[in-house]
Amino acid sequence: MDAARPSLEEALSSFHRSSTSEAAAAVRQQRSAMLDRFPLDRWPSMPLERYALGQGKPQESFCWWMEWGTPALGSIRGGNASKHLIYKRKGSLGWYHDEKYRDEEEAWEQVRAAFVRAFELAKMGDWQAIDELGALEGGAALRCKALHVYFPEEILNVASREHLRHFLRLLGRPEAEDGNLRTVGLNRALLAALRERGRFDGWTTTEIGSFLYTWADPRESRMVVKIAPGEQAKFWEACLQGGYICVGWDEVGDLREYDSKESFRAAFSERFSSLYNGNKSKLTQKAKELWTLMELEPGDIVVANKGQSKVLAVGQVIEPGYELRPERPEFKHTVRVKWDTSYAKDIPSQPRWGLTTVDPIPPALYTTIISKQGGPPTTMPPPRVDDTFLELSAALEHKGQVILYGPPGTGKTYLARRFAVWWLLQHSGAADAHLVLADAERFRAEEGRLAAPRLAEQQPGSAPLTRLTFHPSYSYEDFIEGFRPAPTSTGTLSLKLEDGVFKRICRDAAAQPSRRFLVLVDEINRANLAKVFGELITLLEKDKRGLTITLPQSKESFAIPPNVYILGTMNTADRSIKLLDAALRRRFGFIECMPEPEVLQGTSVNGLALDVFLEELNRRIAANEGREKQIGHAYLLDGDRAIDDPEVFARRFRQDILPLLQEYCYDDYSRLAKYIGNKLVPDARTLNHEYLSKADDLIEALRLALSPTSQSGA
Template sequence: MNIRNAIAEFDRAALAETLAAAEEQRQQVLKLFPLEEWPSLPLSRYALGLGADGDDVTYCRLLEFNTPALGSISGGSAIKHMIYRHNSGEWRLAANLRGMDVEDAWVRLRGEFAAALEAVGRGDFSVLDDLPVLQSGQALATKTLSVYYPDQFLPIASGSHLRAFVQALGGTPERNAPAWRVNRHLRDIVAADPELAQWHPIEVMHFLYSEFDPRPEKRTVWKIAPGRNASFWDECLSGGYICVEWDEVGDLAQYTSDTELKFALDSYWPRTAGGNLVKARNLLAYRDLQPGDRVVANLGMTHILAIGTVTEGYRFDESRALAKHVVPVAWDTRYEQDLPEPQRAWVPTFAKVSEQLFSQFLRMGDLAESEALEVPVPEDVSQLLAVLDRKKQAILHGPPGTGKTRLALSAALAVDGRAASIDTPDRGSAIAKMLADGRIQLVTFHPSYGYEDFVEGYKPVHDAAATGLRLALTDGLFHDLCTAAAKDRDHVYLLIIDEINRGDLPRIFGELITLLESDKRGIEVQLSISKRRFAVPANVRIIGTMNTADRSVSHLDAAIRRRFGFVYVGPDPDALSGAIGPLELSAFLTSLNGRIAECLDTDHQIGHAYLLCDSEPLATDEELFTAYYHDIVPLLEDYCVGRAELLRQILGGLVDQDTGRPAQVAVQDLASALAAEFLAGGEAS
């Protein structure tokens, strides 16, 4: 990117209203919380969980929710404020304040805020690094400094974003520096630029996010129902937001984990305890939506009401009678449409929308946005490719049925320039063509696989000049791949090793283990059999897959572990959004896996693929019956190896008390029986 052209083309005039809003919000902060009042500011005027919208708004609520034009610190839990009151009435403190009385903790935190503001006022920025409590709330502290001293700090508070911007503008960000120090570094770079130095800090912020946005390009798109039968849609559309219920749990910002929120959901809705972990995870994802994220509002399984773009972060609106969890959204009703077929995954309030499906929605809207639309690489594939870029080889590990091999092949399609086929009907043919081309190879390790198969060895070959066989030096699969890669440096060559842990890895790789490291690529070693010189080219990548139910990562040779990046591929309940009668599949999988983890361990959990049919969630009683009795139950019986009591702890009332065998439930009754056992607050017996 030519930054000079980007600066010249940036439309500063379009930010006139934003600049006015930012100044108005800044003046509100200065009026309500004058600089001179900080040394005596009471806790009641600072902490979340005490104030509400209006004259008694607290400082933390004002900065996180009411001053978006001054830079965002939304997302995540309220612990970033260092002190807040939980919905239960309990005070939550930052790590270096724990164990203190809340008033003593507040005196210390307030003292550090006052010291920071006073030091910056006299130009002594070194004091900031000697304030340990503020280190626990760097985003809030940095935004505070930018509000009170806009000439000294830019309105950007995220440490990771600041480091990305420093690098984008040609600087080298200091490792492990607190956000305010990186902010000062970025400000110095901006001040040294002859054009940017003349801009308002708000203009600089918008320019940087416009041109160098460090947030992931492939962010999750969510389908969110605006109430049962879209009962809140009219007000959502006119008010520019999306809202959901579960008001009883209070402000979602107070929860630091999905487990904590699940406990709150369990206390209010114990009859659905089995599915509350999924709800908790979805609610926290909803809380953490960021400006620029896309959402789809739906009515039932066949109608899109609108597609929207998040404009501000989440807030808990106490002034509303219902559906107090609110996220501001700019809606575009031009995408309203009836879908050609029902989306069975859309029964719950929340559901993830795949990149491919979202692209279809945009194309069906027949608008300009879809004309140049590119199918993005799925997020999990992007993450795996990033690991490969860093380590050169990765192992995908997790329970059986979680899609490890599928993910490896998806990454291979992306490497081979076939990313558009990752989630399309022609995926199978694209994989076949990819493997036939030779740059991508697939092999399955097994106990008898050895060095002679992988690198080189003497093997019997037919001797045309004589009768019988003779031994000949034969190159193995990896040797052939590396030889081809060395002749074609412009392309990446990839080897996928399925069931990598079933082979004797030190024996298979031999001396080549050393050459796998990125800084050893291109270095030649002498092969042990032929004595030939051999090197692993820099453009070779390896992806291995392993089921942790067979053998955990800890059992791998230490030298192997050090040279591979490890990517956990766990059960994905979001892939199962949908229901069969009363049985919500994602909640069933989560509840079942919770019991397996409690009775066995997480390595023996069940992957979502067990509840898929042709890559789609199970849809009929017959499909559920087949998956349960032919796949899931035999697997669990194998895990329990004849221990009827252990199987009973997992399946509860679905195990015959007399025989210890799984109870046989009729096809038409199985969904109800599973829902009663796993989703109605049932516990392992």
């Protein structure tokens, strides 16, 4: 359990059941609506049109009500419509269902019979058997929520398998790691574990569910976005009075009717292609902005803005989240928000805001927006933790060692350093680990403190964070142990056995089992990993941690403690992960970092849009050299901001990007011309240094050559 989280007993002592009264009223209303529309005794004869999405009036279907109409009974939002087992595809003929069925009618017969059987098993108390019903295999969350609707005191309103495991782990229950238990089994195990404690006697499952998420919400952070309510915020008063935020693109219709993000993007591109002149990058970005409304969950943060520097209010998303409001004359896509205008203020200009309707807010800016001087303290939740941090954290817990890999300039080292500080602080009990990343000076101070050796006599010497850089000469002797020349009292040299850095860390970590130690290795693939790790390859596996082997040189017993973790970075332009030793590759988790042109959106230099430039350049590189040799967005960033000075851009291009392209082309300038155009590469032997030396001429040449409609690189 995180030290910053209260214990179960502490949380219970501060939790008031009366705080759930409003939620309980919503539960009663929504369950009553469900039972009226879909009574249990009608299931054996329920027709497909009453069940499936995608037909006629979607709000009359069981699946629509389960995903959108009953948020108080537990959320199963997110992902695509396949979780409903059968649905009518929007915008195209045909149905989705398991391929083993001949058609939708056969699929429905089997799914309906399985639901009927599940309800019969629930009445008999045979919950385990419900998870074994083959026809419901792909609808774990749906069947769990359906059981809660009809048997509310026998099943908690928690339908996420990961959330259920999370709560069971906090209670110290072995069921959390039982791979045989599925969603219903895990739900029942959690309910039993809580009721065994005697502290929840008389509590409804609604009260228990509210308590669990108040105590230990498994969602590490909240999404934070800015949304402009129309040009110059012309719809703001309606939004403030109505308790929502609104955006346009009405022509695509209700977002809840699309079976996946992909089908929505296709429809959006088809409908708005002429508006954005067929620019695929722009269409993708704008579709992403609108779909963000579907991804916002209750508790997420919305900042309403006017122009590039004015915050109108900050609010939290409330149920039901996204809604289409057909009664509005325009800007019909809305999200319910509880607004707080006390956060209204002017902030430093944000150029991206002038080009985006919906845009993520980085932690540092969010911290600025919600900070209050001389007034009441902020009531808003902390900034969102980077999703990659959460994925990295989960991978480290699972594997013990992870490699961030990707093309040059994708911010692997930057990400690894920030993750290391956040992760170590979080696990040391710091309640504000996320805030450290929003303050550059504080981040540097914390990084230095975590990497400083422990010198106090009562503590071993290794720091919680150790940073290394591997290179071709890095060896087993450097990492584990080996003989080194050492002076003697007679002035000669002799060989002395010395511990390597990793051996020292493991020894110190074994003496401090409650502390986590992270070894951050830059350029991990530049060394011969099989030789560096040697016989430790066996001990790297998570289930082998703590087992001992005898080191061949010192003859000492050695083990890798479970509180030692390794995080490496790897440039795939130098060496593909396919070339790593296979045994080592199996023991590491891998997380890919790819170019993110969207972080450059809204910034241009002399008319060259940086996101379009990078996306088109990488399209050509990927087509000719492979996706692993693309150019990262970090080359066009200055800190967290995109560069906007033409001279700075020209220097970055000459000093960083052009040498990479030349390397990829092996000085074949005819190939190079396909990337950057004939103005900069006038013949097969040379570059046009006159253009390259002048920022304006260079940028104009790139703007013409890298236009998505240019034939270069075709």
